[in-house]
Amino acid sequence: MxxxxxxxxxxxxxxxxxxxxxxxxxxxxxxxxxxxxxxxxxxxxxxxxxxxxxxxxxxxxxxxxxxxxxxxxxxxxxxxxxxxGPAEHHHHLVCRGCGEVVDFTGRCPIELKTSLERETGFLITDHQLEFAGYCRNCRGK
Ligand SMILES: [Zn+2]
Ligand SMILES: [Zn+2]
CATH class of the missing domain: 1.10.10.10 (Winged helix-like DNA-binding domain superfamily/Winged helix DNA-binding domain)
Incomplete structure (x- = not known):
């Protein structure tokens, strides 16, 4: 992209x-x-x-x-x-086959942050979320 x-x-x-x-x-x-x-x-x-x-x-x-x-x-x-990449907060899908990276915005697991903060007492200021797998071209190989 x-x-x-x-x-x-x-x-x-x-x-x-x-x-x-x-x-x-x-x-x-x-x-x-x-x-x-x-x-x-x-x-x-x-x-x-x-x-x-x-x-x-x-x-x-x-x-x-x-x-x-x-x-x-x-x-x-x-x-x-x-x-x-886009300037706004986003996450990645990374293909283990060809290395393609797809950025996606939105659908950020922000609810998880709130409940983690409550459970652990951490003030969470940053996070990274990355999915790895195989893209459309690589998944059939
Ligand atoms: Zn990115
Ligand atoms: Zn691929």
Whole structure:
């Protein structure tokens, strides 16, 4: 799923320039349906943009993530990866076959939070919910 959220507008309004390197990195992120590690993103760029180094990819991802333009993933035992996502609170369906990530908003288990707080005395300020399985294309294989 691709979000046509305006990365350029967000960068500029936050005081950052849309350099050709950032532009290339952003369009690569927007065209991917799965989350990419900095290395994967770098290898997808290097052929057309040999001037973009891995450090630039790392820095740009950190910046875009800080601006709230990305979703971040860190499965146990794997490297951090990123994809473009909606700004509002949402959850993920992740395909174990091809790695596709589908964002869904709404249907947040907020009732669970309230009852957990009551039971445990925790003040819950954040949560993550992720479903893993097989997408339409992968489930038949
Ligand atoms: Zn997301
Ligand atoms: Zn799949």
């Amino acid at each position: 691709t979000y046509s959220k305006d990365f350029a507008v967000k960068l500029k309004s936050s005081g950052y320039k849309l350099t050709p390197q950032r532009r290339a990195i952003i369009s690569s992120i927007l065209s991917s349906e799965r989350s990419l590690t900095p290395q994967e993103l770098h290898s997808s760029l290097v052929e057309k943009h040999p001037q973009i180094g891995l450090v630039t990819v790392y820095r740009t991802l950190e910046l875009l993530n800080r601006l709230g333009l990305l979703c971040e993933f860190q499965p146990q035992g794997s490297a951090r990866s990123f994809k473009a």
